[in-house]
Amino acid sequence: MKSYLAAAVQMTSKPALTQNLVEAEELIELAVRRGAELVSLPENFAFLGKEMDKVAQAKEIAxxxxxxxxKMAQRFQITILGGGFxxxxxDNPEKAYxxxxxxxxxxxxxARYQKVHLFDVNVPDGNTYQESSTVMAGTVIPSIYESEHLGxxxxxxxxxxxxxxxxxxxxRQGADILFIPAAFTAFTGKDHWQVLLQARAIENTCYVIAPAQTGNHYERRYTHGHAMxxxxxxxxxxxxxNAPGVAVAEINPQRLQQVRQQMPSLQHRVFV
Structure with missing residues (x-):
C-alpha cells in the first residue's frame, strides 16, 4: 500500500438516469484532475426518484x-466505487437489490455488495421511508478487496x-478503508451523519470514505450532503x-500504522 489521493463525490441526483451519469462523469473528471486514484460515488448516484419508478426502471439503470x-475506470485509469444502484x-419485477x-x-x-440493512424508518420530520417495499435485502457481507496499491x-x-x-x-478481515456511500436524509444527517462516520473510523482504526447525496431530489426528498x-x-x-462537488484527501499507510500502534484497541478486544 502506498500513499495516494481518494475522492468522495457529492451529487444531487434526480429521477433522470442520463442526466445523473453526465453529472457523475463531470465530477469524476474533477476528482481525477485533483489527483484522485480512488473515486467513490454516492448511493443512488444513477437515479434518485420514487421507489416504484426506480424498480420499474431497474434493468435499464443497472x-x-x-x-x-x-468505462470511467478504464478512461481515467482509476479504481471506482459505484455506491448504490x-x-x-x-424475474421479480417488484424488487431490486x-x-x-x-x-x-x-x-x-x-467486489460487489447488496445492501443488507434496509431503511424502513418514520423520520421525525414527517417523512416515512420503506426501502423494503421495493428492495430485496442482501444476506452476505462481502469479503474485503485487497489492492496492493490502495489497501x-x-x-x-x-x-x-x-x-x-x-x-x-x-x-476482523483486516480492512484499512471503509466505504460508506449514502443518501442520508437531511433531518437525520444534521444530528447523526458526522458522529456515526467518526465512530466507525475510530473504533476500527480505519479510514472512512463517505460519498454523499445533497439537496432536493424530488418533492420532499432532501439529503444532508457533507461527503467526507x-x-x-x-x-x-x-x-x-452542501453543494455538489468532491472531497479529496490523502490515504496514508504510515498514518494508519501510527494510529494502530498508538491506539491498539483492535488487539485488546475481549468479545469477538
Whole structure:
C-alpha cells in the first residue's frame, strides 16, 4: 500500500438516469484532475426518484450504470466505487437489490455488495421511508478487496453505518478503508451523519470514505450532503459541504500504522 489521493463525490441526483451519469462523469473528471486514484460515488448516484419508478426502471439503470462504471475506470485509469444502484432480483419485477460495485482500472468488477440493512424508518420530520417495499435485502457481507496499491477495502451502504457489528466484521478481515456511500436524509444527517462516520473510523482504526447525496431530489426528498473522508483517529480530512462537488484527501499507510500502534484497541478486544 502506498500513499495516494481518494475522492468522495457529492451529487444531487434526480429521477433522470442520463442526466445523473453526465453529472457523475463531470465530477469524476474533477476528482481525477485533483489527483484522485480512488473515486467513490454516492448511493443512488444513477437515479434518485420514487421507489416504484426506480424498480420499474431497474434493468435499464443497472445495465447503463455497470457499463458507465467500467468505462470511467478504464478512461481515467482509476479504481471506482459505484455506491448504490438498483439491480433486478431475477424475474421479480417488484424488487431490486441496492448494489455497490467496485471496478478497477482494467474495467473488472472486483467486489460487489447488496445492501443488507434496509431503511424502513418514520423520520421525525414527517417523512416515512420503506426501502423494503421495493428492495430485496442482501444476506452476505462481502469479503474485503485487497489492492496492493490502495489497501484493503470494505464495502457498505448508507443505513449500514448504524450497525457497528457490520464494520467490526470488515475490521476482523483486516480492512484499512471503509466505504460508506449514502443518501442520508437531511433531518437525520444534521444530528447523526458526522458522529456515526467518526465512530466507525475510530473504533476500527480505519479510514472512512463517505460519498454523499445533497439537496432536493424530488418533492420532499432532501439529503444532508457533507461527503467526507475521515482518518483512523477520527479527524475529518475533507468535507464537501452542501453543494455538489468532491472531497479529496490523502490515504496514508504510515498514518494508519501510527494510529494502530498508538491506539491498539483492535488487539485488546475481549468479545469477538
Amino acid at each position: 445495465d447503463k450504470t455497470e457499463h458507465f462504471l467500467k 438498483p439491480v433486478p432480483v431475477g 441496492n448494489t455497490a460495485s467496485l471496478v478497477t482500472p482494467d474495467g473488472q468488477q472486483v 484493503k477495502l470494505g464495502l457498505s451502504i448508507c443505513y449500514d453505518v448504524r450497525f457497528p457489528e457490520f464494520y467490526r466484521y470488515l475490521s 473522508i475521515i482518518d483512523p483517529w477520527g479527524v475529518i480530512l475533507a468535507d464537501a459541504g
